[in-house]
Amino acid sequence: MIKIAVFDSKQYDVEPMGPCGEARGVEFKFFEPKLTSDTVGLAAGYDGVCVFVNDTVDARVLDMLTEQNIRLLALRCAGYNNVDVKHAYGRVHVVHVPAYSPYAVAEHAMAMLLTSVRRIHKAYARTRDFNFSLSGLTGFDMHGKTVGVVGTGRIGRVFIDICRGFGMNVIAYDKFPAHDANIDYVTLDELYARSDIISFHCPLTDETYHMLNRDSIKTLKRGVVIVNTSRGALIDAEALLDGIKARVIGAACLDVYEEESDIFFEDNSGHIMDDDTLARLLSMPNVLVTSHQAFLTREALHNIAECTVDNIVTFFERGTCDNELCYRCGKTDTCRAQRIEKCF
Numbered sequence: 001m002i003k004i005a006v007f008d009s010k011q012y013d014v015e016p017m018g019p020c021g022e023a024r025g026v027e028f029k030f031f032e033p034k035l036t037s038d039t040v041g042l043a044a045g046y047d048g049v050c051v052f053v054n055d056t057v058d059a060r061v062l063d064m065l066t067e068q069n070i071r072l073l074a075l076r077c078a079g080y081n082n083v084d085v086k087h088a089y090g091r092v093h094v095v096h097v098p099a100y101s102p103y104a105v106a107e108h109a110m111a112m113l114l115t116s117v118r119r120i121h122k123a124y125a126r127t128r129d130f131n132f133s134l135s136g137l138t139g140f141d142m143h144g145k146t147v148g149v150v151g152t153g154r155i156g157r158v159f160i161d162i163c164r165g166f167g168m169n170v171i172a173y174d175k176f177p178a179h180d181a182n183i184d185y186v187t188l189d190e191l192y193a194r195s196d197i198i199s200f201h202c203p204l205t206d207e208t209y210h211m212l213n214r215d216s217i218k219t220l221k222r223g224v225v226i227v228n229t230s231r232g233a234l235i236d237a238e239a240l241l242d243g244i245k246a247r248v249i250g251a252a253c254l255d256v257y258e259e260e261s262d263i264f265f266e267d268n269s270g271h272i273m274d275d276d277t278l279a280r281l282l283s284m285p286n287v288l289v290t291s292h293q294a295f296l297t298r299e300a301l302h303n304i305a306e307c308t309v310d311n312i313v314t315f316f317e318r319g320t321c322d323n324e325l326c327y328r329c330g331k332t333d334t335c336r337a338q339r340i341e342k343c344f
């Protein structure tokens with residue numbers, strides 16, 4: 001049996017991953033704590049570790065994993081901004097799940113957008129209290145509105161298809177435009193200036209960090225609705241709050257938040273919220289927050305479990321895996337497609 005320590009695990013991880021692993025000779029031990037330099041000792045004696053979006057896999061943790069002879073870090077997610085992939089080179093092999101259900105995330109983005117624009121969350125709370133007043137619930141038609149999509153990869157393209165079904169005008173920005181896809185690409189500046197709705201679907205990198213910031217918010221169309229189901233730090237949260245207070249931003253739908261790691265996925269209902277920016281955002285009538293939930297469908301969880309197990313089995317059989325991240329340059333797709341040798 002291949003023994004893998006799973007960090008930051010929840011019941012919804014255990015249910016699909018346990019049986020899937022058993023069927024392929026992988027024994028998972030599910031730990032609730034996140035992987036950090038304080039918890040890394042739990043991985044002693046295992047062949048590999050499995051982590052999620054908010055585990056800390058920095059140089060220090062990677063060194064400690066190496067000291068414990070851990071050869072594999074299996075991410076059960078697509079994004080890997082929480083892993084120092086360059087430091088991992090020569091130490092620990094890193095694999096991820098590049099795609100598990102772009103529909104799950106794109107549909108959640110649209111669900112948040114519709115909820116916010118049509119005030120469904122307000123109406124739900126009101127009618128349960130036998131309050132059938134409509135005051136303050138006026139929304140707007142999606143049909144004919146311009147939606148700006150930042151990042152036209154797997155999720156962005158599904159979101160574009162959904163928006164087209166609503167009769168919206170879609171414009172998009174991508175650093176690497178897909179010219180085969182019949183997408184109306186514009187510059188990021190133009191997208192910010194023209195969009196009634198902006199939805200983020202690009203990865204978090206040094207380049208995209210705070211791509212929506214104090215300066216760019218000044219260039220937005222008044223009343224714009226911001227949707228972020230990608231990574232929190234694409235948006236400067238304090239600048240977003242100020243943009244909402246200044247009435248520039250009409251609404252924000254946030255599935256991710258830049259300081260989410262110690263807050264999201266946990267029940268903090270009995271605690272005083274230390275994060276003033278998040279508390280203030282949550283107090284706004286036009287801000288909708290979900291707790292990094294966009295991936296959470298039965299189909300996605302099943303696909304994550306299958307791909308993670310397959311990555312682990314393939315790596316331990318062959319010493320490499322198609323879903324391995326390339327450490328040499330820190331990039332993935334281009335490098336991986338060309339690579340025929342093992343990374344190290």
Ligand code: NAI
Pocket residue numbers: 078079098099102105150151152153154155156173174175176177201202203204207208229230231255256292293294295296
């Ligand atoms: P993908 O790799 O298929 O697409 C990403 C797109 O972003 C590509 O077209 C790429 O060219 C583009 N891009 C890269 N750098 C850019 C830049 N500097 N400016 C503009 N565009 C840039 O990724 P996919 O599967 O569509 O996922 C997108 C993001 O969604 C992930 O990076 C992840 O952060 C997030 N995500 C969130 C989930 C959630 O539960 N909230 C679940 C899964 C992914």
